[in-house]
Amino acid sequence: MSKIVINHTPPLSGTVRVSGAKNSALPILAACLLADGDSTIEDIPNLKDIENMIALIKWIGLDVSPLENYSVRIRSSKLKNHEVSYDLASKLRASFLVMGPLLARMGRTRVSLPGGCPIGTRPIDLHLKGFMAMGAKITQGHGYVEAKAKKLKGAKIYLDFPSVGATENIIMAACVADGQTIIENAAVEPEIVDLANFLSSMGADIKGAGTDTIRISGVKDLKGCNHTIIPDRIEAGTFMVAAAITKGTIKIENVMPDHLKPVSAKMREIGIGIKEDDTSISVSAADRYKPSDLKTMPFPGFPTDMQAQFMSLMSIIDGTSIITETIFENRFMHASELKRMGANIKIDGRTAVIEGIKKLTGAQVKATDLRAGAALVLAGLAADGETEIGEVEHIDRGYHNFEKKLISLGAKIRRVE
């Protein structure tokens, strides 16, 4: 079992390049199940979740070969398996994203239910409602969900909540369905637009991705294409907080500043200097930061995936900051770990009240989930003494070369086996 050990770090400085977005790469890899022919996908981050998704689509029947510079070539022809076992599905929540493509392409699919995860119960009812509206027959039992439809039919689907995963699954299913599908109250996250761009390059007819109404007209088939994954806005946001929490000045390259608007706005409100270019963001610390309140919301609101990192920052800002988590019901587990480092945080349901303290102190803590782990790394950079983080496999699911990139900026961080 490896651990990450961090020592108090002087202000970070230098330049760091952000990798391709995990949350774009996952649905795009699943979408390859819809195509016939070769696709080349560039800027696939080298992460555990991606490794597991690649293993999954290979098992279903795709031929995946790594190319240089984090690119992969995916050769798709006949699919072999429509079933995803518990062993495969339990390694990766996003495994459920293969359901839409398999249903559309093979007329049936049987996928192990992803189950809950530390941050919440994470139901899939909206995905299933979408498939049912398109004519699929759904049955559940023995921990599996099975969907069958000889040919999916376009339908009008209103999502009760703009779920990212449900929007993606329904878009993929609708691409080769009969007729037009309209998704209302669709998610508008940048990763939805990236998936739609990829599918359009494969020959799909999708209009309105990035707005809350997406219209997909089914086409006969899809062909392979070339695509570059958008930069990871959450990785970029995490480095922004790393600069702020160490009182450093860094430049983050390969970013789309528009995707980070809610994060940049909050940082400016706190008093951190943010300068945007076409494809980079420079972050510079100030002597004093102001406390602030934030509420997580679907895009373009403040991302839930940045909430934990901001909690670390707010824990050392003089005054009271309040965080409200509206997306996931159990996403404050990092608070108890931060408290072990001296943070003064009170949780009441979905609200966290943070009274800023002067300094965190290094302690033994554990990463309870991916972003909680990132938050603890950030806290460790700013804390006095040594911080030892366990269960770092959560961090490896989502940050490509995290320690290496932080070391290049001057962080005192190492991994011990």
Ligand code: UD1
């Ligand atoms: C995706 C991201 C994740 C991010 C989240 C919210 C990927 C691989 N993961 O997760 O990093 O934190 O978006 O931005 O892209 N819900 C239902 N029924 C459903 C589906 C979702 O009630 O059928 C609820 C969930 O319980 C949650 C909320 O909707 O409370 C948001 O979930 P969703 O947008 O679906 O998140 P994911 O796609 O799982």
